[in-house]
Amino acid sequence: MKGYQLREYEGIEFSVALTATLDRELVQHIDKGPHQEDLCFGYWRPSPGSGRFTAVLHQVNLPREGERSLHGNVAFESDYLLRVLDECPAGSGIVLIHSHLGPGWQDMSCDDIAAERDRLAGVVASRTHLPILGMTWGTDGAWSARFWLRAARHEYERRDVTAVRVVGKRLRMSYHPLLSPLPLIAGSQEAAVSVWGEAAQHDLVRLRVAVVGLGSVGSIVAETLARTGIQHLTFVDADTIELRNLDRTLGAGTEDVGSEKVRVAERNARRAGTASEFDVRMVPERVQTPAGLAAILNCDVIICCVDRPWPRHVLNAVSNGHLIPIIDGGILAVVDAKKRLIHIDWRIHTVGPERACLYCLDAIRRSDAALDRDGKLDDPDYIAGLSAEDRARFSRRNVFAFSLSVASHEVLQLVGLVTGNARIGGIGPQHFHAYPGRMDVEPTKACQSGCDMLEITATTVNPVE
Amino acid sequence: MTLDDLDKHLIAIGRSVEDKTVGTDVYTVIKGFAVSNGNTYDVAVKRTGGTPWLPEAALHVHPHRVPMGQSASQGSPLGGEWQYLSRRFERAPTAQSFVAHILTVLECP
Numbered sequence: 168m169k170g171y172q173l174r175e176y177e178g179i180e181f182s183v184a185l186t187a188t189l190d191r192e193l194v195q196h197i198d199k200g201p202h203q204e205d206l207c208f209g210y211w212r213p214s215p216g217s218g219r220f221t222a223v224l225h226q227v228n229l230p231r232e233g234e235r236s237l238h239g240n241v242a243f244e245s246d247y248l249l250r251v252l253d254e255c256p257a258g259s260g261i262v263l264i265h266s267h268l269g270p271g272w273q274d275m276s277c278d279d280i281a282a283e284r285d286r287l288a289g290v291v292a293s294r295t296h297l298p299i300l301g302m303t304w305g306t307d308g309a310w311s312a313r314f315w316l317r318a319a320r321h322e323y324e325r326r327d328v329t330a331v332r333v334v335g336k337r338l339r340m341s342y343h344p345l346l347s348p349l350p351l352i353a354g355s356q357e358a359a360v361s362v363w364g365e366a367a368q369h370d371l372v373r374l375r376v377a378v379v380g381l382g383s384v385g386s387i388v389a390e391t392l393a394r395t396g397i398q399h400l401t402f403v404d405a406d407t408i409e410l411r412n413l414d415r416t417l418g419a420g421t422e423d424v425g426s427e428k429v430r431v432a433e434r435n436a437r438r439a440g441t442a443s444e445f446d447v448r449m450v451p452e453r454v455q456t457p458a459g460l461a462a463i464l465n466c467d468v469i470i471c472c473v474d475r476p477w478p479r480h481v482l483n484a485v486s487n488g489h490l491i492p493i494i495d496g497g498i499l500a501v502v503d504a505k506k507r508l509i510h511i512d513w514r515i516h517t518v519g520p521e522r523a524c525l526y527c528l529d530a531i532r533r534s535d536a537a538l539d540r541d542g543k544l545d546d547p548d549y550i551a552g553l554s555a556e557d558r559a560r561f562s563r564r565n566v567f568a569f570s571l572s573v574a575s576h577e578v579l580q581l582v583g584l585v586t587g588n589a590r591i592g593g594i595g596p597q598h599f600h601a602y603p604g605r606m607d608v609e610p611t612k613a614c615q616s617g618c619d620m621l622e623i624t625a626t627t628v629n630p631v632e
Numbered sequence: 633m634t635l636d637d638l639d640k641h642l643i644a645i646g647r648s649v650e651d652k653t654v655g656t657d658v659y660t661v662i663k664g665f666a667v668s669n670g671n672t673y674d675v676a677v678k679r680t681g682g683t684p685w686l687p688e689a690a691l692h693v694h695p696h697r698v699p700m701g702q703s704a705s706q707g708s709p710l711g712g713e714w715q716y717l718s719r720r721f722e723r724a725p726t727a728q729s730f731v732a733h734i735l736t737v738l739e740c741p
Contacts (some may be wrong), residue, residue: 480686484682484683484684488683526724532720532722533686533687533721533722533723533724533725534689534720534721534722536686537680537686537687537688537689538689540680540686541678541688541689543689552704617724617726618724619633619684619724619725620684620724622633622684623683623684626683628682628683628684629682629683630682630683630684631681631682632681632682
């Protein structure tokens with residue numbers, strides 16, 4: 168686990184995540200109108216990806232009477248800091264949050280720097296063994312943030328975060344104007360921009376998006392994201408292309424048999440990409456391995472294109488635990504004992520804070536995830552002993568045309584999530600019945616009371632180890 | 633919940649537990665469940681990593697609760713006197729609900 172020394176973070180990007188619920192609580196406290204700033208402290212937990220370190224905010228500690236002075240500007244008293252240090256939960260870092268009186272990403276005044284670097288950085292690092300995090304709220308709701316890391320004795324250096332994400336029914340991003348600058352909208356993206364507008368395109372294409380599973384659905388999602396102009400893509404899949412995959416893997420030919428799926432997807436994405444600056448990372452790992460998990464923690468949103476229940480359990484936990492929304496889809500094609508087609512369904516849903524998890528959506532079952540984790544679903548004798556209904560769930564029957572539909576709706580749900588435009592992403596989980604040919608949709612649901620995914624919100628738990 | 637939560641609950645309700653290692657796997661053995669058939673059984677739960685805890689879709693029971701092969705029973709890696717009873721547990725586990733699940737499986741295998 169990384170600490171507060173600058174040298175530990177060489178080459179690492181920084182970000183911050185919080186739930187929309189916590190965002191509302193914070194704004195209620197620090198928004199004092201056009202003439203008065205305010206502040207408070209809070210706590211965060213580390214979410215360490217392989218290339219990005221994220222502070223996941225989980226708790227606010229509001230000031231009591233007399234613990235800060237308001238005079239247009241705002242300053243905290245030492246008693247407030249001492250109380251916050253005393254009450255800091257084990258394993259958490261401390262964040263100082265304050266408001267400014269203008270919109271957009273905020274720079275720091277000399278007083279802001281003195282408060283964070285000179286008054287807080289040393290004492291917080293020595294107490295928590297994590298760097299102090301500073302956050303500033305702009306009047307348009309934009310967040311800016313930075314860490315202060317120890318470079319030498321009594322010397323702390325500032326490292327700005329690339330983006331702050333607020334995760335709820337919508338994924339709202341605040342991007343650093345230099346570390347993640349406004350992208351050039353290429354002429355090849357004009358058609359998309361004419362539909363959802365330039366501002367939405369700016370938010371969308373700067374996301375760090377992971378595609379987990381580069382098979383039938385994932386290969387299509389990967390190319391679609393590249394064509395849409397997404398700049399930063401991470402492809403996660405440990406498998407190689409087999410002959411039986413060729414009827415449903417976009418861009419793969421017979422010459423690719425034996426190649427890593429991530430490599431084939433990367434080649435296709437580079438060919439299709441419309442972004443002027445394009446970064447594709449290949450991770451030939453399973454998401455339930457340390458390397459796979461660390462790769463997806465670099466991302467702002469994950470498109471889940473795997474059909475196995477154990478990796479989907481892991482992603483389900485990541486969505487709430489690390490505040491990385493997951494867009495998931497699944498296909499069920501049932502045939503009877505005489506191999507006659509009975510029915511075909513597919514489903515697409517977005518999960519994460521303020522939404523129902525995959526268990527509460529009945530998209531996966533806990534016992535299936537446990538069986539998959541324990542290797543039972545690869546045991547032919549065990550599968551043979553299952554009921555016909557259970558065997559159908561694990562049959563993984565699929566056709567390229569089904570995958571096209573699921574992939575399309577997954578990307579549309581991503582656009583809806585980021586833009587907040589329900590006219591693109593729909594209003595909630597979608598369930599398509601090939602017969603009679605109807606898409607059902609229901610308003611976004613939340614997890615049921617007592618769901619363990621609610622308990623782990625913003626805890627940055629490791630679902631694997 | 634975590635496995636630590638289950639451990640604390642078992643101690644709080646006075647259950648006697650011990651760990652048993654088989655190869656690389658560790659099981660928590662919970663001793664002495666009296667069942668209405670007049671017998672007493674030990675139950676072993678495989679310790680699996682990760683949070684939230686995802687219980688194995690089976691309990692290991694000693695001695696055999698049902699004739700081997702009935703009620704989705706199989707041999708257990710814990711040894712010949714143990715029985716693997718395949719039982720799905722679909723709810724979000726809490727320590728209390730998991731102990732209730734054990735009692736249900738033992739009463740109605």
